[in-house]
Amino acid sequence: MKKLFSSQDAFELQAVRSELDALSIPYMVKNEFASGAIGELPWQDSQQEVWLVDDTWYTRASKVVEALIGRTSDKADIQSDWRCQQCGEENGGAFELCWQCHAGTRPE
Known part of the structure; x- marks a missing residue:
C-alpha cells in the first residue's frame, strides 16, 4: 500500500x-x-x-x-522567491504579481 x-x-x-x-x-x-x-x-x-x-x-x-x-503529495507547496523582471523588486513565492509595480512578470 x-x-x-x-x-x-x-x-x-x-x-x-x-x-x-x-x-x-x-x-x-x-x-x-x-x-x-x-x-x-x-x-x-x-x-x-x-x-x-x-x-x-x-x-x-x-x-x-x-x-x-494542482499538486502531488510528494511536492512541496512552497514556491521560491522571485525577482520582478520589470522593476527588479524581490517578491515572495506566494505572489504571482510584483507587489511593487504590479507587473505580472513572474519568471516560469
Missing part, C-alpha cells in the same frame, strides 16, 4: 475519492472517522488519508490528484 493524498479540506478529499471511483482505481481511506478524536489525538494523526491498495496504480492516481488539486 502507498499513501496517495491527505488533506484537511473535506471537499478536496472527496473530489479525489470521486475521481478515483470513476476510474475504478482501488483505494482505501485511513482515519475516515477519526475527526471525533481531535483533541485526544494530534490533528496530524487524525487527518484523512487516501491510500492505494495496489501500488501499480500510483502513477495514474498521482496524475488524477495533480489534475484536481
Whole structure:
C-alpha cells in the first residue's frame, strides 16, 4: 500500500475519492472517522488519508490528484522567491504579481 493524498479540506478529499471511483482505481481511506478524536489525538494523526491498495496504480492516481488539486503529495507547496523582471523588486513565492509595480512578470 502507498499513501496517495491527505488533506484537511473535506471537499478536496472527496473530489479525489470521486475521481478515483470513476476510474475504478482501488483505494482505501485511513482515519475516515477519526475527526471525533481531535483533541485526544494530534490533528496530524487524525487527518484523512487516501491510500492505494495496489501500488501499480500510483502513477495514474498521482496524475488524477495533480489534475484536481494542482499538486502531488510528494511536492512541496512552497514556491521560491522571485525577482520582478520589470522593476527588479524581490517578491515572495506566494505572489504571482510584483507587489511593487504590479507587473505580472513572474519568471516560469
